[in-house]
Amino acid sequence: MSVKQQQVITDEQWQHARTIWDYHQMHHDLRRCDVAIGLGSHDLGVARAAAEFYHAGWFSLLVFSGATSPTTAARFPRGEAVHYREHALELGVPDEAILVESSATNTGQNISLSRQLLADSGTQPTSVLLISKPYMERRAYATARKVWPEVDVVCASEPLELDDYVSSIGDPKLIIDMLVGDLQRVIEYPKLGYAIEQPVPGDVNDAYQALLRAGFDSRLLSS
Structure with missing residues (x-):
């Protein structure tokens, strides 16, 4: 300090x-999931963690979700999900493994709109790895269980103290x-x-x- x-x-x-x-933090053990959703925010660490988890083989399809907010418009002017995708590409995640949902402005929309995007692409997952800021895991989990109760939810974030x-x-x-x-x-x-x-x-x-x-x-x- x-x-x-x-x-x-x-x-x-x-x-x-x-x-x-x-x-x-939910302290979930990482396990293989059908898809992952990276929840948009001010924190580019979400994209870094998503790339690390992709390369480790925890999922094969990734959705980045998020528009902009008053706290992210200057940092991510093209939208949180767009900037996350660009960073993940720089970290070696292939373009074909990434979907972009660029309209969500809250966590419920992150999940519901990602769900719709996946369905539109022909994907009906039974398990989802939610990747968020470290201090947002529990709220992301609680939201997903409400909005998308049918899927098995695993929460993860960048491993930082x-x-x-x-x-x-x-x-x-x-x-x-x-x-x-x-x-x-x-x-x-x-x-x-x-x-x-x-x-x-x-x-x-x-x-x-x-x-x-x-x-x-x-x-x-x-x-």
């Missing part, structure tokens, strides 16, 4: 963040805000019909409440 990070975020807050980080992920992004406050925001969505989205319910252990809820009180709230849902 850098001196700058220590000046902004206390050790106790980092421990709370690690508790939530660990909860967000929290400190390494923060270093790769370069904004520790933003990352903790995102951890908190994603946990709020895990809690609230089932009530809105967007996802299945996930149990939240007491230590995770305590960490969440402590970080909320400390002002890590820029990524909360609008009330």
